[in-house]
Amino acid sequence: MSSSDLSFHDTDHDDLTTGRAPWGYRQVPPDRQALTESIKTDVAIIGGGITGSLMAEHLSRLGRRVVVIDREQPGFGSTRASTAMLQWETDSSLTELTNLYGFETAANVYRRSYAAVAGLMELVAAHRISCAFQPRPTLYIAAGDIGEKELREELALRHHAELPGELLSYTSLRREFGFDREAAILSPGSAEADPLLLSWALLQAARGFGAQIIDADAVKFHDEGGRVLVETSGPHVIDAAHVVLATGYIMPHFVMPACHRISSSFAISTLPQQPDHLWPRRALVWEASEPYLYMRTTADNRIVIGGEDEEIADPQVRDAMLADKVLRLREKLTRIWPEANAEISHAWCGAFGETSDGLPLIGPVSGASNIYAAYGYGGNGITFSYLASRMIAAMISGEKQAWFESFALDRNVSAQS
Ligand SMILES: Cc1cc2nc3c(=O)[nH]c(=O)nc-3n(C[C@H](O)[C@H](O)[C@H](O)COP(=O)(O)OP(=O)(O)OC[C@H]3O[C@@H](n4cnc5c(N)ncnc54)[C@H](O)[C@@H]3O)c2cc1C
Known part of the structure; x- marks a missing residue:
């Protein structure tokens, strides 16, 4: 395992994230049962964060027998650190x-991602999930080398792909939103949520459809005549027709594709603001720079701002940087939104999995029959987790689609272009 990875056996929630985000701590997490005997199931989902929850809700609603196992409290991994x-x-x-894959493939990825957020909105509405979910527009603002010309070209491509959005020039951005930047793309169709409450509610919904949530540590996977035997750290095993790995940034060694890496990301939240001191329509704001700065508001009128990513995986090195990163994020907040009361209520940081093309890792694990990976990496982790749940359910049913290859673990950047 390289130094840019996290150990599958030894990494725990404390290594994934430090500090606290302002999410639903007052709610009661779903209980887990102990594994008191060996069990047989259709699908074993390893990991009960937002990815495992979305998988569990969908598969159990489709009538599959589902077991979710997590060795710690579901939701308290990377999910609780998400700015959602x-x-x-x-x-x-x-x-x-x-540029990487050609227009048709790229446009299809963008349309799938658009449909995934729309699907999430429908899911939250269907279960009436109370998780501060709000549809929001996004503002993708000029930064670094990306100015008005580049944003205009990006928007033309999006329109060609039949995706919505409009360009705001300096004057209209200033007038409509109050941001002092060269230009921005304003797009509808995104949303915000409390990721912890969303994840827990989905697990409860899955349980309502018959899913079991088990407290166990998956340590080994064996191919047993076309089924997968999941060995746990205790005496019992789970015998599953299919296994879905939803272990977040803790990836087993036998999966590990070359295009993945672990870095670190940082975020702060302010105290609640006067509502009329927040920017119009509470758009999700993100900069067109690498790494980027991003910000949103919360249901109780806080501003959450994050970014300042570092290419380090070591939790101790990351945590030692937090105090300095808090000051930098605070300073950036006062520059981009001078009206903010920049008193900080929460500060946190976490491991952040990325891929070299910014796309998730979804699909069969090569060399391991009936084991699927659901790794929704990058800043769209949750959108991609939704996509993973729909794709893997289709794969388990035997569906094959050419576009699945865009997210395959063994995809080859140059081969698809
Ligand atoms: C600071 C920060 C900001 C982010 N902002 C955004 C954002 O704005 N939008 C967005 O979409 N995404 C964002 N993300 C990414 C998003 O948070 C992640 O993609 C998402 O939370 C991953 O969820 P998960 O369920 O895959 O992983 P996790 O929540 O980490 O869950 C994995 C679970 O697997 C369990 N597990 C691991 N190994 C085993 C094992 N062997 N046996 C049993 N259980 C096991 C763990 O205990 C854990 O509970 C952000 C991430 C960070 C860190």
């Missing part, structure tokens, strides 16, 4: 993806 900007615009712009 539920965007369809991916970390790589449509321009960048077109």
